[in-house]
Amino acid sequence: MDLDFSEEQHRFQESVREFARTRLAPRYAADDRSGTLDRRTREEMAGLGLMGLTIPERYGGQGADALSTGIAAEELSRADFNAAYLLLIPMLAAEVVLSAGTEEQRERILPAIADGSALPCFCLTEPGHGSDAAHLTMRAERDGTGTGTGGDDGTGTGGGGWRLTGEKTSISLGMIADSAIVFARTAPGGARGVSAFHISLDDPSIQRSAFRDLGSRAIGRAAIHFDGLRLPADALIGSEGDGFVKCMQSFELSRAIIGLMCLGLASAALQEAIEYARSREAFGRPIGAQQGVAFPLAEAATMIAGARWVCYEALWRRDQGRPHRVQASMAKWWAPKVAVETAHQALLTLGHSGYSEELPAGQRIRDLIGLEIGDGTAQIMKTLVAREVIGKTARPY
């Protein structure tokens, strides 16, 4: 058993940490105030290959393993939690194309994601179906007049396209993305009737509206409305009815990555609180010398260490080709909770200054809460864990 990263992973961690500290950290609060992600963040992350980490090199990506992707997510978030969404969402989209798409689709779609020239969003949630996504109602119906390859001149080759009708909601990056992976129903029933589509969002018939959110304002969420949007036949990724299964497999990666995003930000909050506890004096000594201040910080350090291990175990297992759904589900409910609690405790440690917008303590809490919900709530994650540890196929503990 080796509990350390490889030399190469350590070097990668250092380089991402340095980039994030020097380039991203100064923008974290400013982007929150402006409600937009600084244009340079996308350019610089794309330039470093951080938007196509998991995409194989033959499609223009970095071909990184899951563990290294987790390292990058943690380090980015330490400085700018929202910048890490630019790793997370394109990764999720790319996973679906990689696992379900044809070779032609991979060659067509992935290089632009990898070099940052295309920014995809991931459209699963609907107004009536969030946790219960298997019963989503957006329709993709066969359209005899659709084109095969989707050429701008409408002269596709395959014939028999699709028409997309319905609304997706709560879509991260939805206001600024230029393409989307959309899950839609191609047959009645539950999960097996759901298919995945890759679509361009430049059609003027597509309506988008922004949410006014508590946190992650630089990323934003959108409701996206499709009213009979015509798609070429090859917008369908892979086979009909494949979509939901591929989506869930992608979540086994993203859930551990989200865990590390949250813990990266929590670590930054904890570090700030520790430094303050060392330097701030009250009643003649540093406040950190009081157990009342020190113990909550010690508890937070312990919780972060435990939750971090679960996240990295999930990613390590993925890299080994071993099952990791249970670890990913544990990571997704536990790490965001630990992170929110840590960020709250860190704010309290800073006293009145923590409550001011001069410091990022409050923004951290607002941003973290979003990923207690996004990509699956704690209750749903615990349901998945329970299935694995109590259900019929559970292994003895």
Ligand SMILES: Cc1cc2nc3c(=O)[nH]c(=O)nc-3n(C[C@H](O)[C@H](O)[C@H](O)COP(=O)(O)OP(=O)(O)OC[C@H]3O[C@@H](n4cnc5c(N)ncnc54)[C@H](O)[C@@H]3O)c2cc1C
């Ligand atoms: C910051 C953020 C970013 C997001 N980004 C995206 C995105 O990019 N793409 C996308 O498709 N979606 C995205 N979402 C949507 C997110 O995935 C859903 O909000 C989430 O899956 C929960 O769905 P819901 O909000 O409809 O809640 P509901 O499913 O209505 O649930 C409401 C409450 O009931 C609980 N609940 C529901 N069913 C059960 C059950 N069986 N047992 C116990 N409790 C239950 C839930 O845990 C929750 O607390 C994002 C959400 C947020 C907050």
